[in-house]
Structures are given as C-alpha cells and as structure tokens.
Amino acid sequence: MADVVRAAGLRGLPALVTTLGADGDALLSGFGIAPSALESDDAVIPSVAAARALEAAAAACDCGDLGLRLAGQQNASVLGPLAIAIENSPTLGEALDCARRFLFVHSPGLSVAQVPDPESRPGVAGIRYSGATELPPQVADLGLGLLHRVTTLLAGGYGLRSVHLPHPPLAPVGHYTTFFGADVRFDQPAAVLRVPQTLPATPVTGGGNEMLREVALDYMRSHFPAPGLFISARVRHLLARSLGSGPVDLAATARQLRMHPRTLQRRLADEQESFEDLLDDVRRAAAHRLITQTDLPLSQVTAMVSLAEQSALSRASRRWFGLPPRDLRRSSR
Template sequence: MQTPPLCTDSPIEPTILASWVRALCQTLRGYDVDPDLLMQQCQMDTGLLHVPEARYPTKQVRLLWREAITHTNDPLLGLQMGKEIQAPSLHALGLAMLASANLAELMGLMARYCRILSSTMHMALKHDKKGSALVIKTLGGSEYNHAARIAMLAFVYRQACHLSQHPITPSFVALAIRTTPEQANRLEDYFGVPVTLEAAEDSIGFDYSTTLEPFAGANPMLLSLNEQAIRSYLGKIERMRFADRVLEQIRRTLPEGEPRLGDVAIRLGVSQRTLQRKLSHEQQSFQGLLDLARRQQAEDLLQHSTLPIVEIGYRLGFSDPSNFCRASNRWFGCSPSALRERSRLMAT
C-alpha cells in the first residue's frame, strides 16, 4: 500500500484528547500492530496516554493516523475504531452521552462539545422536514481518508443503537471518501443503509421518530454534572485560542446591541487590523463568530425560555422579525416557532 500524503495546513497549536489517541492504539493492537512503535516514529510521548486531560498536537496525531493506516493496510481503520471505542474515552462528553434523553439530545451534545476531542473538529446539526443530520468537518485539513471523522460517525451510530436498546436505521450516511466496492460493502453492512460516497461532507441522518425516541438510561442530573465538567475543561483549552476570546466578548455585548469589530478590539486591547489578522490565522472571521453567537443564543432562548419570539429576535439584533425567521431557517432548517415546538416535544 502506498504511503498517503500528510496534510499539514492545520491552525495554530490545535490539539487532540489523549484518550482518543489511546482508543486508536487499542484498535491497532487488534491488527497486531504495536502502537508504541508508531507513536515513537511520530515523536509522541506514550506516557501521556494515561494522563487525565492530556492532549497531543494535531499534526502528530494526523501523522499517527497515516502510519496506522499504512501498517494495518486498512483504509477503513476509522470504521473499526468507531466500532470499538468506549464512551468514557470521550472524557465527560462520553458520560454525558450515556445519560442523554434521546438521540436528538445526544447529537446536540456532540455538536456543542466535540472540541473537547479535537480543537479542529466541528460538528453541526442540520434539520429538514424529515429529520436531523449530524455533519462533521475538521479545520485545517484532515487525517488520511477522513479516518477520525468516520470513526466518530460510526461511534455515534453505535451509541444510538446501544442506548435505544434495539437496532436503528439511519435515513442516510454520506462520506466524502472514495472506496473500493469491497470497502463500500463494509460500510453498508455496518450502517445498514447504502452509503453515499464522494459526498460534499461527512454526515449521518435520522428521521424525527428515531431522534425523539426516549432512552431508558436518561439521567438529567448526571447529564448536568458532566456538562459542567465539559465546560470547565473546554474553558482551560479554549483560553489559548484568540477566536474564543473574541466570541466570548461578542456574547457579552450582544444583549446591548450588535457588537462592532472596533468595540471588541478595544476590549481585547488590540487594533482592528490585528484582530482580523489573528482571526484569519485561525481560519475565522468576526462576522462568522457574530453569526455563531447569535445562533447559539437563539437556540438557548428558544428552547429554554418563555420569552416571546419577537423579543428574542430583538435581543439578537434583529429589528425585523422576518430577518430573524430567515436566519433561523438558515441555522436550524426551520422557523423559530418550529424549533421551540420541537424542543417541547423532546422534553416530553
């Protein structure tokens, strides 16, 4: 098998949770491949594997994936890892998943907190009239053959079946990779549906009846405790990212009116030009972060408050309710009232 090229165009100092790497190492042992030797080749300290909350540079982990796929000769190594990885390997996020009320809540947790696993990982929920989809991307490139993304989608699907206590069928699975017919059959056998290949993005979807089915193991108290642990840990690692500092300032000033780039720059003690340059270096933009802050606050207020929808729109800086409705359709695939109703159905 020819050694695949390594992508190195990642953002500043991105990192990946050590226990995620430990799960990959365990999968490699099943192939009779010594993960310690591969980690040494990638200049990775094996001693960090069992250090709570330790992290590895993303460049090293992507190199490890390349070497792992080369030595196992399995382009779908990520699928195998997704079959085997245990929920506690995902820090408090995995434990929160086990306590979630339904698949909709589980996918929401992944979308909000996936950065706990990798600071370059981005997950988003997309909704339409038929159901919800979890879309996964990685910033600054990707590991070879999208292996980590496939591992995550395979893991989410396995947890969905496990927590539902019966096999469930996705409405679709789409991957951006190209495979052989044999590999395509492996994917179809695992997910139980034909997998769309060479897609625009890696994603998995479920209809609403599946996402809203209650999990027997739901535990709101345990979920809340683990979310607190997640936020505390993310706070530690995100303080190193300039984009997160900008986002926090936007969130703080949003209730006072639409934040302006110049005002945020003054609060952070930098010039507007420096702010824009630093954000660009992290592949972010001020307008994109403003949109993210609005979306997150809209989702929180619509799902967890009784404020009138018009007032929520005003709080987010939308003087015209129709503009808020258009933004909601772009963010969530539905109107503000539909999202609020959906959250009420989930709660019951």
Template sequence: MDGATRYTVDMGWGLMLGNLGIKPADLLRQARLPLDLFQRKTAQVTSAEYFRLWSAIETVSGDPLVPIRLVGEMTAETFSPALFACLCSETLDAALMRLSHFKPLVGPMRLQITKGPTETVAEIAGLPADAQPPAIMLAGELAFLTQLARLGLRDRIAPTWVEGPAIFPDPGAYAQWFGCRPRPGETTRIAFHRRDSERPFLTAHPAMWAAFEPSLRQRLSDATTVTSTSARVSGWLTETIASGRTSIDDAARGLSVSTRTLQRRLTDEGTSFQMLLAETRLKLSRHYLTQTHLSTPEIAFLLGYSEQNSFYRSFRDWTGLTPEEARHSPTATFA
C-alpha cells in the same frame, strides 16, 4: 477555525487500540508523538498531531475497516467526557446537540446539526482549511455517531443515509456495518430518521449530567480561550525543539497554517519566528544550566543545535557570558 488549539486524547484510546492488537507504542512512534501520551493525566495534541494520530492508526493497523472496528470497542462503560455527556442525554437529538457544543474539546472540527421534519443531519465541518484531514478520521467520526446512537438506544439502528468524499475504501463492508450504503458527496454527513432521533435514550441520566456539566463547561472555556500566535509558536518550540525541527516551515506544519500566514500573524503581534526561537532557547538554557547537571554539548543538542559552537556563540550574544560562566555565576541574569 475558531475553538481550541489543543485537543484532549481520551484515556480510553490506549485500551481500545490494544484490544484491536495495535500496540500504542508502535502507533505513537509512527505518529511522532510522545510514547507516554496515553498514560498522561492530561493528554493533549495539536490539530496536526491529531491528524497524524489518525493516519498512524491506518498505517499501523493496515486495515481499511479500522474505524468501525475501533468504535466497536467503544461501550457505555468506556469513560470519555464527550461520550459520557452524550449518553446522559434524553434523546439522540439532544445528544447530538450536546456533542456539537463540546466537540472543540476533542478534535479540530465542528459538528453542525440540522433538524428537519423527517430526519436529523449531523455534518462534520470547520476543519482546518490548510490541512487535509485523513479519510480514515472522517469515516471514524461517522461511525462514532452511529455507535453513539446504538449505545444510547440499546438498538442496532441504521442511519437514513451516510455521505462522504471518497472516505470509505470498502463500501460494501461499511454498508453492512452502517445498515445503508455510503454515498459519495462533497461533505461528510450522516442522517438519522426522526423515529430514532426522538426515541428516549435508555442511558439518560439527568442527575449525573447536572453534576458533571460544570466541569465540562469549564474545560470548554479553558480550551477555547483565544491564544496568541506567538504563544502557540513558543509552546510548539518548547515541545519540539530537541528534535531539531527549528525552522518556521516546521512550525507552520506543526500548527496547521501556511508559512506565509504564520509570518504575517507574528508580524502583526510585533515579533518574528527567529525572535521566539531565541527566547525559547534562552529560557531552556537557563533551566538546563541552573537546574540540571547536563553538559554543554548535551544542552546544545536539546536546544536543537547541530553544532556545540553555534550554541556557544548564540549564548554569548544573549548574555555576554559563556554557558559555563553562567552556570557558575550566582549573579548571572540571562538578560
């Protein structure tokens, strides 16, 4: 999928989840994500982490209706760049088109908008081909679009129809919330009647949007800049190596690609997973040895080694020195 490789987690997530009685720490632990994620100034996740977050919401809540409960906590006052951009729009049609442009900032998917003579259809598309998105996430996306329309119009409108591949575990309850019964289908789509999609948004604010748009466009440009596979692997290793997940299979799962695809892309870039792993370990060992007072066994653990001696041997191969010699040698180059 073209687009961003990391996606912004809005600051409102933690608050909305807390309002539902879901403890953010429990959720993030279940999703195997940093426990301070929602407190970070810039909180971002990979596509695999994004899917794990949604799966964890389902597991921790134990509630098949959590997607509609979650969007029920979403208000015009909840600051989310994507939501803000949409609510500043003149109409629902304009909001959906704007959201389709900025969707790569907030999730591993695209939003395809089709304007017909009687209705506007929004389809969730561009999902990673080698990963199965959680059904709860797809239901949540359709609920988000419905809540967006209701917030902008200040009216509890109902979509014309809602469609998805077995993503509604309680069709009756979802039918009551949407105002129409979800129907099975191979695609995840929702349609709004022309009378609703062309109605003026009561939240429209062109002047505010004009002031906000440049920064949002810059974020989109930064997020969608093409990143090499080797750079993505290096970034993934830096973030996860302390967990001991240091195999190419782990990396492939983390980056939502197959192992074979990952190997091929790295070969095309003139490198390999083992070379990147060694480079990452050398870079981090240099930092730990020169900038911290961590012991050698502690450093070995943080570099994903199960045995201290394995770190010793690798470090000597890289530098010709032992870790302690490098730490106390002012001329060590770590070459």
C-alpha cells in the same frame, strides 16, 4: 485555541495495529505520541500528529477500514467529561445538543451538527461530522463511525437511512455497509449520517441521570473556555484553574497558551488588559469567596490564592476590601 485532540481519541489503536501485524507502540512514538497518553482522560496531543498516526497505521497494516475498526472498539468514554453529559441526556436530541455545544472539549477543531438532509428527502435529516479543515479519510471514518456507534449504544437501532463519506472507498464497500448497517455513498461533500427527522425525540436507553448530566455540563462550562473567546478571558480562565495548584506567572500562562510571553502581553494590551491586573482580579475573587464563604484557616487561604505569606494576604485584603481578612470574615457573618 491550539489544534489539539484528546489522546483518548486513539485509545485502542496500538493493540489494533499489533493484531494487524505492525508495532502499534512504535508507530505512535514515531509521531511523538506516548502510548501511555491514550489511557489518560486528560492528555491532549496535536491533531495533526493524531491524524498522521492514524493514516500511517492504515498504510502500515494495509487496512483501509482501520478507522471504522477502531470506532467499533470504542465508546463514548473516549470523549472524557462530555461522555457523562451525553450518556445521561433524556433524549438523543439533547445528547446531540451536548455534543454540538461541547465537542470542543474533545478537540476544538471538530464539530457535530444536525443539518438538512443532503438528499432532500421528506422526513429525513442529517447529522454532520466535520473539522476546521478537510478531514483525512481515516479521521472521517473514525469520527463518523464513533458517532454511529455511540448513537446505537444510547438508543439501539435508530433508523439510519444511509451514510455519506467525503472520500472514495478505502476497503471493500461491504466492510462499510456491514459496519453501519446501511447504504454508504462515497465522494460526498461531507461526512453525514442520514437519520429520521424524529430522531431527536428518541429516549436515551435508561432515561439518564439529570444530576450527573448537570454536574458534567457545569464542569465543562467552568473548566474549558469555548473557542473564540478573547485572550483575556482565556487567561482569566487559566489563572482561576491554576491558583493554589500551579504557577500563575506570565511565562507559565503563555506556555499553556502556546505563545511567547511578549506575544501574550501584546495581545492583552490590544484588549486594554494586562496580565498583572487579571491575576490580581482573579486572586481578589477567589480570596473573597474563601474568606467569606468558608472557615478555612487563613494560612490555607493564602496558599489557595498563590500568595507566599499570610502577611501578603492581609495587605491585599486591605487594598481590595478595606479590611484585613479576619475582619472581613467576621463582617460577612
């Protein structure tokens, strides 16, 4: 998947930069980031642009703890649908598991995981925040700071033992210890929160709403393919999302995958697949569901499977199922 991050991850940055004496909107625009994108729950931006904007903002404001300050103004809502699953988990362990499995929805290049205590103390575990490549200092501070803030909001004081950061102090050490409320150690191998080993059993404040959690998990499973999938699976996923609402041709799908159409065709061929066959299969599955499980007019079904005319649906239905749509619907009842 492309190395992107939800623009909401920088939510609040322009206003913070402006209060520190610089022009927040102009700074973002200089990196090709529209300030309005930060208020969207769906917009994504290149991860490199986001990291460079954050580092440039810290330099322009002469504010070494900018990442921590921004984290202190944010909450889980910047994570989009993942926030709903996290906030409605019954325990911190299940909230962490949601983050581990679905943080790629926020950015494919980031991960969070429970790890052994880097200091090997009994009764202590680590929660590591990492990237596909080395995290720039402000990105590490923002990410680990947000992880700490969300955990605190979910369960109150959670017994944080100490914090490891993979860079030297960029501001007075007191700024870090005040933010985390714990000892902070610098130039460590990874960004880690050292927490009680019993933390996963800690209940989330309010107990959570299991129905909302499952709805959010189902949404993420169905709308966001996990990194590492075969290209054919990613194409199938994009086509299923675009049927009836957007273009479903090769060029449009290639643009969404940020590759040339010929490259996409070649990679599909490497998997013994073709774009035309995948589109036909996705259409067939959608048409069968809409014809047999709903009472929608066939003209609407035609539009929802991205066919131009109802006669095209009739021909396709005979080819797929051996029956025209009306007979298929009747037989299914």
